[in-house]
Amino acid sequence: MNEQQLSDLRDELKDYLKITWPDEDDDLLKYIKDGIDYLYEITGTEIDYTVDSMARRLLMDYGRYVYNHSLELFEINFERVLFKLSLREGMKSFETENTETSSWSI
Numbered sequence: 361m362n363e364q365q366l367s368d369l370r371d372e373l374k375d376y377l378k379i380t381w382p383d384e385d386d387d388l389l390k391y392i393k394d395g396i397d398y399l400y401e402i403t404g405t406e407i408d409y410t411v412d413s414m415a416r417r418l419l420m421d422y423g424r425y426v427y428n429h430s431l432e433l434f435e436i437n438f439e440r441v442l443f444k445l446s447l448r449e450g451m452k453s454f455e456t457e458n459t460e461t462s463s464w465s466i
């Protein structure tokens with residue numbers, strides 16, 4: 361993910377949190393990067409947050425929970441959505457691997 365995309369995600373998080381001042385930009389950018397790392401750890405794949413709205417919403421909520429000092433509740437409150445994302449990304453990976461490695465001969 362390039363710096364412009366990270367900056368755009370930070371700005372989206374600022375809008376989501378209704379933050380209009382620039383004082384917390386560095387912290388919010390760190391929350392975005394940490395959230396991307398966290399979701400990568402959950403899914404095992406890199407996600408394009410510019411096109412994947414479910415993952416982007418999770419990333420914004422991750423930032424919201426960190427900002428509000430409630431990160432310990434994030435995984436509990438979003439367990440089902442995290443599971444769905446993990447399962448979806450795992451299936452994508454499985455399909456890609458099977459498409460690349462299998463050759464059916466009749």
